[in-house]
Amino acid sequence: RERERERRMANGETDLDVLLKGMTPTLDETKWCFVCYKSSGGVHPLLADALATFREKEGLTLVIEESQATPRDCWSGEVSKPYAKITLEIHSSLEAVGLTAKVTEALTKEGISANVIAAYYHDHVFVPWERRKDALKCLKKLCLN
Template sequence: MTGERDLRTLLRGLRPELRPGRYVYTTLPGGEAPTGVTPVVTVTEREGLTLVVPEAQAEESGLPYHFVAAWITLRVHSALDAVGLTAAVSLALTDEGVSCNVVAGFHHDHLFVPYERAADAVRALEALAAESG
C-alpha cells in the first residue's frame, strides 16, 4: 500500500497518538546498541550511533542521555515523497513554542517533543487537523 501524498488529506488525517513512556537520545562511538537496550530509532553518523531509547533502558544500561522526549506517532499513512507535511507540522508546533525532532518511518511520521510539552503538542496537531477539514 502506498502512502498518501495530498497535503490536505494528510493534515485532515493526522490522528496524533501519544505513545506511553519517556524516550531519550544517546550516542555511542560503536555501531550497535548494548545488550538490553531496544532502540526505537537508530541513526548512524560519522560521529557515532545515535539511539532513541526508553529512558528506563538508558538508565539501567548506564547510558548518558540527552533530551527527554515524548513520542507522538502521526497515524496517517504518509508517502515518503509527500511534500509539505513536515513543514506544516513544524509550523504548528513552532506557533506553540514546542521543539520537535521528526523521524520518518515507512508508514508513519514520528515526532519526539519535550516530554513536559507533549499535551501541548498533541493539542496543536489536533487543531491543525481540524483546521484542514
C-alpha cells in the same frame, strides 16, 4: 478512481490536505531519550531494544526508553532529556511534500521543539516530555483547520 485509492493505500498518501485532515496524532506515554553510542566495533546490546537508530559520523544515535538511558562508558556525551513520541497515524508516503513543514510550523508557533522521524508508514514527532499535552492539542487543532 478505485485504482488510485488502492495505489495510495499501498504507497502512502501524498496529498497534503488529506494528510493534515487525517493525520490523527496519537501520544505514546513512554519516555524516550536520544543517546549516541561511540562504536569501537561490535553491536551495542541496547540496539535490539532501540525504537530507532541513525548512524552519523560521530556515532550511532539510539532512541531508547528513559529507563535504559543511564550514562554508560560507551555513550559519547550526555543522555538527552526525555521526549514524548506523537505518531501521525495516517500512512504518509515518503515522497509526500509539506507535512513535516506544517507540523513543525504549528509546533514552532507554540514554542515547542520537534524532532521528526519519518518511517515507512508513519511520521513520528518527538517533543519535550513536559510539553507533550500542549503538542498533542496543537496537532489535533492542525487536523481541524
